[in-house]
Amino acid sequence: MVQNAENTLKVAHQAFEHFTHGLATGEWQAFFDMLTDDFTFWFPIGKFQGLNQGKEKAKEFFYYVSASFQLGLELVSLDRITSNDTTVVFEFKDAGLLLGQPYKNRVAVSFDVREDKICSYREYFGSDGKS
Amino acid sequence: MVQNAENTLKVAHQAFEHFTHGLATGEWQAFFDMLTDDFTFWFPIGKFQGLNQGKEKAKEFFYYVSASFQLGLELVSLDRITSNDTTVVFEFKDAGLLLGQPYKNRVAVSFDVREDKICSYREYFGSDGKS
Numbered sequence: 001m002v003q004n005a006e007n008t009l010k011v012a013h014q015a016f017e018h019f020t021h022g023l024a025t026g027e028w029q030a031f032f033d034m035l036t037d038d039f040t041f042w043f044p045i046g047k048f049q050g051l052n053q054g055k056e057k058a059k060e061f062f063y064y065v066s067a068s069f070q071l072g073l074e075l076v077s078l079d080r081i082t083s084n085d086t087t088v089v090f091e092f093k094d095a096g097l098l099l100g101q102p103y104k105n106r107v108a109v110s111f112d113v114r115e116d117k118i119c120s121y122r123e124y125f126g127s128d129g130k131s
Numbered sequence: 132m133v134q135n136a137e138n139t140l141k142v143a144h145q146a147f148e149h150f151t152h153g154l155a156t157g158e159w160q161a162f163f164d165m166l167t168d169d170f171t172f173w174f175p176i177g178k179f180q181g182l183n184q185g186k187e188k189a190k191e192f193f194y195y196v197s198a199s200f201q202l203g204l205e206l207v208s209l210d211r212i213t214s215n216d217t218t219v220v221f222e223f224k225d226a227g228l229l230l231g232q233p234y235k236n237r238v239a240v241s242f243d244v245r246e247d248k249i250c251s252y253r254e255y256f257g258s259d260g261k262s
Contacts, residue, residue, distance in 0.1 A: 042237060044257050080241060082213035082220045089213045089220045091241060091253065106173060108239045108255040110211060110222055122222065124239040124255030126175050 005085050008113040012088035015111055015118045023073040023094065026066035032059060034118050041121040069096045069103075076104070087112050091126075136216050139244040143219035146242055146249045154204040154225065157197035163190060165249050172252040200227045200234075207235070218243050222257075
């Protein structure tokens with residue numbers, strides 16, 4: 001499969017849909033199915049701060065996120081989508097309860113696409129995790 | 132002037148060059164010259180956390196940044212550039228001394244372009260400001 005901007009956008013959109021479903025519900029399997037085995041991700045804070053390598057680490061991370069947001073983390077607005085041939089960035093706002101306390105954030109997530117999967121992911125916080 | 136992806140990329144690249152020059156040197160005028168009068172920006176933390184409105188507020192902010200990084204904040208790597216017809220996102224790493232202490236960060240900045248100027252800017256932190 002040739003990597004091109006159109007395919008990259010399509011794959012990333014699908015992954016983002018599974019991603020926000022995972023955040024809202026804790027059901028992550030459809031998102032995990034789109035990750036390459038050598039998937040890497042960067043996260044801003046906490047025990048997963050920095051670079052994390054491997055799909056198993058990713059599963060640990062996303063279940064950890066859902067355990068922290070037991071009532072789900074809702075997408076409030078999807079503000080911008082930018083892309084190139086291999087990468088798509090989603091800027092959005094989300095909100096929920098973090099360990100029972102009101103939480104909201106501005107977030108940018110950047111997905112790198114390889115064929116029909118996500119091979120890398122970088123998350124950035126716009127409001128430092130505070131509400 | 133018609134807003135299109137090619138012009139948007141060109142304007143944002145020029146602005147990003149002035150932006151990194153400002154971070155490195157404290158010389159911000161060339162960057163300020165590219166901001167619309169109704170420029171708005173979002174910043175993750177501190178006294179400018181959240182939404183800030185107006186070019187004068189922006190000047191106050193960028194001089195405040197340079198006062199905090201008196202030896203300059205250097206671009207370490209420009210990792211990804213993504214765009215659409217009106218917005219360009221730069222993912223990069225930077226490093227310097229923050230109030231004399233070693234500082235490094237992963238950052239995403241998102242510029243909205245209107246004609247040949249930047250009308251909005253959103254900054255996101257990938258490592259929470261910590262080294």
